[in-house]
Amino acid sequence: xxxxxxxxxxxxxxxxxxxxxxxxxxxxxxxxxxxxxxxxxxxxxxxxxxxxxxxxxxxxxxxxxxxxxxxxxxxxxxxxxxxxxxxxxxxxxxxxxxxxxxxxxxxxxxxx
Amino acid sequence: xxxxxxxxxxxxxxxxxxxxxxxxxxxxxxxxxxxxxxxxxxxxxxxxxxxxxxxxxxxxxxxxxxxxxxxxxxxxxxxxxxxxxxxxxxxxxxxxxxxxxxxxxxxxxxxxxxxxxx
Numbered sequence: 001x002x003x004x005x006x007x008x009x010x011x012x013x014x015x016x017x018x019x020x021x022x023x024x025x026x027x028x029x030x031x032x033x034x035x036x037x038x039x040x041x042x043x044x045x046x047x048x049x050x051x052x053x054x055x056x057x058x059x060x061x062x063x064x065x066x067x068x069x070x071x072x073x074x075x076x077x078x079x080x081x082x083x084x085x086x087x088x089x090x091x092x093x094x095x096x097x098x099x100x101x102x103x104x105x106x107x108x109x110x111x112x
Numbered sequence: 113x114x115x116x117x118x119x120x121x122x123x124x125x126x127x128x129x130x131x132x133x134x135x136x137x138x139x140x141x142x143x144x145x146x147x148x149x150x151x152x153x154x155x156x157x158x159x160x161x162x163x164x165x166x167x168x169x170x171x172x173x174x175x176x177x178x179x180x181x182x183x184x185x186x187x188x189x190x191x192x193x194x195x196x197x198x199x200x201x202x203x204x205x206x207x208x209x210x211x212x213x214x215x216x217x218x219x220x221x222x223x224x225x226x227x228x229x230x
Binding site: 045049104105 | 118146153154155156158161205207218219220221222223224
């Protein structure tokens, strides 16, 4: 079955540092890929997505590129802020049943 | 657009009682809704997939008689935790997938319901 493997945290950075959270996937066919973010005490929010190879999703300074050759969808941000502290989930969506496959989540803490 | 609400946002109940959680898509129709459970500092575990007008599909290991799901309309799904016990305490999250169109399949998540069973 489909699976998503993402870098385990926690990740602690200083404000304005560069962020990378690695994510790789296995799937039958070509899934859509997403990054969801969960701020403390809240539900999940879609951060960005990519639906086909070489697509780049971007939002709020975050970027991720769908790499079919490496089956990866790494999340990056050039300069993190304290408000980016949250749990980030890499997720794939494949097939016709709309079922998402989640990575385990990576807790990011950004210190001032 | 694409807002999903859950009610209640938190609930405390006594062991042995039942609790109903509602999930509503406020501004779109959702043929499919999903119920997840999230343990502290862990990822989401899919419990069941709910399709409007049909029986829910439960994931392996999830007791269908304990977690009753009803998807009565294209905008409402309910999860009832029957005869709740302390081990059922958790964060329950629903999501709704748009029906048809270019954004079909994209899921929108509710804010979650914190259930505490005493």
